Amino acid sequence: MDQTPHVPVDELLASARVVAIPTRTRFRGISVREAVLFDAPMGASEFSPFVEYGDAEAAHWLRAAVDFGWGGSPAPLRESIDVNATVPAVSAAEVPGILARFPGCRTAKVKVAERGQALVDDVARVRAVREAMGSDARVRVDANTGWSIDEAVAALTALAAFDLDYAEQPCITVPELAEVRRRLAANGTPVRIAADESVRKAEDPLAVARAGAADLLIVKAQPLGGIGRALDIVTEAGLPVIVSSALDTSVGISMGLHLAAALPDGMLAGACGLGTVALLDGDVTAAPLLPVDGAIAVRRPTLDALALDRFRATTERERWWRDRIARCAELLG
Numbered sequence: 001m002d003q004t005p006h007v008p009v010d011e012l013l014a015s016a017r018v019v020a021i022p023t024r025t026r027f028r029g030i031s032v033r034e035a036v037l038f039d040a041p042m043g044a045s046e047f048s049p050f051v052e053y054g055d056a057e058a059a060h061w062l063r064a065a066v067d068f069g070w071g072g073s074p075a076p077l078r079e080s081i082d083v084n085a086t087v088p089a090v091s092a093a094e095v096p097g098i099l100a101r102f103p104g105c106r107t108a109k110v111k112v113a114e115r116g117q118a119l120v121d122d123v124a125r126v127r128a129v130r131e132a133m134g135s136d137a138r139v140r141v142d143a144n145t146g147w148s149i150d151e152a153v154a155a156l157t158a159l160a161a162f163d164l165d166y167a168e169q170p171c172i173t174v175p176e177l178a179e180v181r182r183r184l185a186a187n188g189t190p191v192r193i194a195a196d197e198s199v200r201k202a203e204d205p206l207a208v209a210r211a212g213a214a215d216l217l218i219v220k221a222q223p224l225g226g227i228g229r230a231l232d233i234v235t236e237a238g239l240p241v242i243v244s245s246a247l248d249t250s251v252g253i254s255m256g257l258h259l260a261a262a263l264p265d266g267m268l269a270g271a272c273g274l275g276t277v278a279l280l281d282g283d284v285t286a287a288p289l290l291p292v293d294g295a296i297a298v299r300r301p302t303l304d305a306l307a308l309d310r311f312r313a314t315t316e317r318e319r320w321w322r323d324r325i326a327r328c329a330e331l332l333g
């Protein structure tokens with residue numbers, strides 16, 4: 001199913017504004033988040049593939065932006081979406097300060113396997129999260145492909161002491177995920193495995209589900225080419241899902257909220273990774289989509305002219321993003 005409208009590149013460029021927003025805490029090596037906002041007919045839309053991504057990958061994100069801005073979004077089946085606190089790879093001492101930015105959240109996702117850190121750092125961080133949130137909270141970890149099979153089994157065996165909801169993408173490949181899952185079960189420390197990069201960066205996003213290598217899928221609207229495409233994938237995969245984001249502004253978060261709100265009942269496996277505006281030191285709207293009582297209302301934010309000016313990217317970066325849009329648009333045809 002592909003109902004993404006065709007929009008001439010001149011029209012895309014005419015409505016594009018490029019911003020650079022500082023992060024409050026370094027996250028996946030990023031201290032300034034760049035994004036393009038479109039003032040589009042169906043409402044604001046966002047194009048924000050990470051700068052190191054190639055054009056073929058970034059083109060999926062452009063398709064999503066066009067889909068959301070010019071095509072629209074499916075009718076929401078729910079009014080608000082529970083979200084998780086996202087804890088970057090900070091020291092244990094910084095954990096309470098991070099969690100305070102996510103009021104009411106009873107689920108936390110903790111980054112682990114950060115380059116340059118060791119398992120003791122992960123254990124200390126996850127322990128601090130569990131202690132701060134209490135025994136009834138859900139605590140997940142995300143390794144972003146950072147471990148080998150042996151490292152993943154050792155780390156998750158240790159971290160299982162903190163009662164993990166699941167572990168997101170412990171290793172890179174689908175066979176590795178399957179092996180980690182098998183070994184943990186054989187050791188008597190089963191931890192559910194969630195696939196993220198194996199869905200959003202894979203040539204075949206359904207391969208991980210077909211291989212039985214994951215218990216649930218992380219789905220993100222922008223990398224999967226939009227809400228419609230993401231819905232097609234989850235329907236076909238038949239696994240429970242968590243909707244997440246990519247350190248988007250409130251506009252990209254709104255795309256994720258509309259995806260989560262369109263999922264058929266029973267498919268959503270818990271709180272979604274859509275609270276990350278709390279990690280940014282600014283936004284593009286006067287009413288940011290931040291968690292309140294652990295949830296965010298499903299709505300489309302309006303762009304704020306003052307904010308767009310305040311975070312306006314340099315001329316050089318703006319040119320870079322405009323060239324990127326033109327190349328990606330050409331790939332989409």
Ligand SMILES: O=C(O)CCC(=O)C1=CC=C[C@@H](O)[C@@H]1C(=O)O
Pocket residue numbers: 028084085086109142144196244245246247272273274276
């Ligand atoms: O899922 C969340 O809690 C927040 C989003 C998040 O973790 C991510 C955002 C941006 C880039 C990714 O490396 C990362 C992820 O791996 O899920």
Ligand SMILES: [Mg+2]
Pocket residue numbers: 142144168169196197218
């Ligand atoms: Mg992830």
